[in-house]
Amino acid sequence: xxxxxLAFRNIFRQRRRSLLTAMxxxxxxxxxxxxxSMSEGSYNxxxxxxxxxxxxxxxxxxxxYLLRPKIHKTIEAPEELSAMLDANEEIASHTLRIFxxxxxxxxxxxxxxxxxxxxxxxxxxxxxxxxxxxxGSYINSEIDGEGYYSAMIGAGIANNLNIGLGDELxxxxxxxxxxxxNDIYMVGAIVGDRDSGDRATVFLPLATAQEFLSMYDAVHxxxxxxEDDGRARAEAEALQELLPDLSVDPWQVVExxxxxxxxxxxxxxxxxxxxxxxxxxxxxxxxxxxxxLERTREFGVxxxxxxxxxxxxxxxxxxxxxxxxxxxxxGLLLATPLILWFTYAGFALPEPIDVGGVLMSHMTGELxxxxxxxxxxxxxxxxxxxxxxAGIRAALNSPTEAMRSH
Amino acid sequence: MSAVISTxxxxxxxxxxxxTLVKAVDHVSIEIERGEFTAIVGPSGSGKTTLLHxxxxxxxxxxxxxxxxxxxxxxxxxxxxxxxxxxxxxxxxQAYNLIPVFSAEENIEYIMLLQGVDPAERxxxxxxxxxxxxxxxxxxxxxxxxSGGQQQRVAIxxxxxxxxxxxxxxxxxxxxxxxxxxxxxDLMKELNEKHNMTFVFSTHDEKIMRRASRLIHMMDxxxxxxxxx
Ligand SMILES: Nc1ncnc2c1ncn2[C@@H]1O[C@H](COP(=O)(O)OP(=O)(O)OP(=O)(O)O)[C@@H](O)[C@H]1O
Ligand SMILES: [Mg+2]
Numbered sequence: 001x002x003x004x005x006l007a008f009r010n011i012f013r014q015r016r017r018s019l020l021t022a023m024x025x026x027x028x029x030x031x032x033x034x035x036x037s038m039s040e041g042s043y044n045x046x047x048x049x050x051x052x053x054x055x056x057x058x059x060x061x062x063x064x065y066l067l068r069p070k071i072h073k074t075i076e077a078p079e080e081l082s083a084m085l086d087a088n089e090e091i092a093s094h095t096l097r098i099f100x101x102x103x104x105x106x107x108x109x110x111x112x113x114x115x116x117x118x119x120x121x122x123x124x125x126x127x128x129x130x131x132x133x134x135x136g137s138y139i140n141s142e143i144d145g146e147g148y149y150s151a152m153i154g155a156g157i158a159n160n161l162n163i164g165l166g167d168e169l170x171x172x173x174x175x176x177x178x179x180x181x182n183d184i185y186m187v188g189a190i191v192g193d194r195d196s197g198d199r200a201t202v203f204l205p206l207a208t209a210q211e212f213l214s215m216y217d218a219v220h221x222x223x224x225x226x227e228d229d230g231r232a233r234a235e236a237e238a239l240q241e242l243l244p245d246l247s248v249d250p251w252q253v254v255e256x257x258x259x260x261x262x263x264x265x266x267x268x269x270x271x272x273x274x275x276x277x278x279x280x281x282x283x284x285x286x287x288x289x290x291x292x293l294e295r296t297r298e299f300g301v302x303x304x305x306x307x308x309x310x311x312x313x314x315x316x317x318x319x320x321x322x323x324x325x326x327x328x329x330x331g332l333l334l335a336t337p338l339i340l341w342f343t344y345a346g347f348a349l350p351e352p353i354d355v356g357g358v359l360m361s362h363m364t365g366e367l368x369x370x371x372x373x374x375x376x377x378x379x380x381x382x383x384x385x386x387x388x389x390a391g392i393r394a395a396l397n398s399p400t401e402a403m404r405s406h
Numbered sequence: 407m408s409a410v411i412s413t414x415x416x417x418x419x420x421x422x423x424x425x426t427l428v429k430a431v432d433h434v435s436i437e438i439e440r441g442e443f444t445a446i447v448g449p450s451g452s453g454k455t456t457l458l459h460x461x462x463x464x465x466x467x468x469x470x471x472x473x474x475x476x477x478x479x480x481x482x483x484x485x486x487x488x489x490x491x492x493x494x495x496x497x498x499x500q501a502y503n504l505i506p507v508f509s510a511e512e513n514i515e516y517i518m519l520l521q522g523v524d525p526a527e528r529x530x531x532x533x534x535x536x537x538x539x540x541x542x543x544x545x546x547x548x549x550x551x552x553s554g555g556q557q558q559r560v561a562i563x564x565x566x567x568x569x570x571x572x573x574x575x576x577x578x579x580x581x582x583x584x585x586x587x588x589x590x591x592d593l594m595k596e597l598n599e600k601h602n603m604t605f606v607f608s609t610h611d612e613k614i615m616r617r618a619s620r621l622i623h624m625m626d627x628x629x630x631x632x633x634x635x
Contacts, residue, residue, distance in 0.1 A: 002519045009507035301503040306492020399464045
C-alpha cells in the first residue's frame with residue numbers, strides 16, 4: 001500500500017513526462033489491438049466462409065481419401081453412420097457426398113466437370129449450396145415427366161457448353177466397377193457465377209450419382225457442421241474413437257494449407273506487434289532510467305532510513321507497471337468503440353484481398369478476449385521487464401551518497 | 407553502564423595501497439554512553455562524515471568493528487542491515503532529504519509503515535512528534551511548502567518517531583541560518599534529555615558545538631581530543 005502510494009505520487013510528479021510515456025503506451029496498445037482484431041477477424045471470416053460453403057467443421061473419409069482421392073475409397077453403409085451423427089447433440093447437421101471427375105457434353109461442346117453427388121435435404125442445412133443458386137431453383141431427386149433426373153451446374157459449365165435451364169446435359173465418367181458411365185440429365189439450376197469455386201461442378205442428387213457411378217449406397221465424404229465451431233478438433237477426436245476404420249478430420253486438417261499459412265501469418269503478426277511494443281518500450285526504458293538517476297539521492301535516503309533494497313526495485317517496477325496499467329485502461333476505452341465498429345460494421349476494401357485463398361472484399365474485425373488481452377499482457381510484461389534494470393540500479397544506490405551533503 | 411556505541415580500531419581507507427591512499431578514519435576507538443549528546447568536530451576532510459556513516463551502517467569499514475548495543479554491525483549486510491538501521495538508528499541529513507511526494511506527516515509515518523506499526527498508533531505518534539518539534543497544523547504540507555528550518559524539524563521528527571537508540575546527524579544545521587540552527591539544536595538537546603536518546607552529530611559551527619555535552623575532535627581520520635563537559 002505504501003509502495004503503491006509512493007509509486008502513484010511519483011508518476012504524477014513528472015506529469016508531462018508521464019503523459020508522454022502514457023501516450024506512447026496507449027498508441028502502441030491500440031495499434032496492437034487493432035492489428036490483432038484485423039488478423040483474427042479476416043481469418044475468422046475466411047474460416048466461416050469455407051466451413052459454411054462446403055468444408056464443414058469436420059469431415060469423414062475412408063483411409064487417405066483426402067490426400068489421394070480414389071473412387072473406390074468409400075464409406076460403406078452410411079445410413080448407420082448418419083443415424084449416429086443425427087443422434088449426436090454436438091452436431092448441428094451433416095451431409096453425404098460422392099465425387100468423380102467427368103466430362104460434360106452438350107450438343108455442340110464439351111468441358112471437364114467435377115461431379116458431386118449430394119444428399120439434397122442434408123446438403124441444404126449443412127452447406128450454402130442452396131443459397132448459391134443464381135438461376136432456377138434447388139432441384140429434387142425425382143425423375144421428371146420426360147425421364148430425366150435434374151442437375152445443378154456451375155456457371156462455368158453452362159457458359160462453356162452454351163446451355164441453360166431446361167437443357168440437356170450429358171455426363172461421361174468411369175464407374176467404380178471400371179465401366180464407362182454415361183447418362184443424360186436436365187439442367188435444373190445454375191450455381192454461382194463464372195468466378196466462383198463451383199464454376200466447374202455438377203451437383204447431382206446422391207442416389208442418382210451413386211447409380212451413375214455404380215457405387216450402390218457408398219459415399220466418399222461426410223461433412224459435419226458443429227453447434228460450436230471451436231470444438232472441431234475435440235469432437236473430431238471423439239468421433240475418431242468411435243470410427244476406427246475411417247479417418248475423421250477437423251477443418252484444420254482438411255484445409256491444412258490454409259491452416260498452416262494462417263498460423264504462420266498470425267505468428268508473424270504477433271512477432272511484428274511484439275517488436276512495435278518493444279520499440280515503444282525502448283523509449284519508456286530510457287524515461288524510467290532517467291527518472292531513477294534523477295532520484296539517486298532520494299533512493300539513498302529511503303535506503304538509509306531502512307527501506308530494503310528489494311523494496312526500491314519493487315517501487316520502480318510498480319511505478320512503470322502502474323503507469324502501463326493506466327495507459328492500457330485508457331487504451332482499452334479508446335479501442336473498444338473502434339473495435340466494436342470494426343467488428344460489426346467494418347469497411348469495404350477498394351480491391352478484394354486474398355486471405356488464405358478466400359477473396360475478401362469487406363473487412364471486419366474480431367472482438368475477443370484474445371484481441372484485447374494479448375496486447376495487454378505484452379505491455380504489462382514489457383513494463384515489468386524493462387523496469388528491472390532501473391530498479392536494480394535504484395537498489396544498488398549507495399546510501400552514503402545521500403548523507404554526503406553535496 | 408554499557409556503551410550504546412562502541413568502535414574498536416575502526417578504519418576506513420579509500421584508494422590504493424600507495425600515494426593515493428586516504429585514511430578517512432584511522433584506528434578510531436570510542437565509546438558513547440546512552441543519552442550522551444555528542445558533537446564530532448574537526449576541519450573539512452578530517453573524517454567526520456565517514457565516521458558517522460560507519461557508525462550508522464551506511465558504509466563498511468576497512469577493518470575494526472562497530473558495536474551498537476552489543477551487535478557488531480560491521481559484519482551485517484543487505485536486508486539485515488537495512489532492518490537494523492530502520493529499527494535502531496535515526497538519521498538527520500544536512501540537506502533535510504525528506505521524500506518530496508509525501509507530506510510532513512507521511513514523511514514522519516514512513517518508517518513506522520516499514521515497521522508495520524498499526525494505524526492508530528502511527529497516527530498518535532505522528533501528531534505527538536509534530537507537537538514536539540513545534541509543527542502542529544503543518545502536517546499536511548509537502549516539503550516544498552515548508553522552510554528549511556521546518557523541513558529539518560520534520561526530519562528530526564522522522565528520525566525520532568520510531569524511538570531508535572541512536573540519532574545520527576551529519577551537519578544538521580549547515581544549511582540553516584545561525585538563529586534557526588541554534589533553535590534547532592536546542593530542540594534536539596531538549597528531546598535528547600526528555601527521551602534519553604543518544605545523539606551524535608557533526609558540526610563546524612562554534613556556537614553549535616558549545617551545546618554538546620561531549621566534543622570529539624578529529625584530525626586526519628584520528629581522534630585528537632575527546633572532551634566531556
Ligand atoms: N568515497 C570516497 N572516495 C575517496 N575518498 C573519500 C571518499 N569519501 C571520503 N573520502 C575522503 O576521506 C576524507 C574524509 O572525508 P569526510 O567526508 O569524512 O570528511 P569530513 O570531516 O566530513 O569533511 P567535511 O567537513 O568537509 O564534511 C577526505 O579526505 C575525503 O576526501
Ligand atoms: Mg562531512
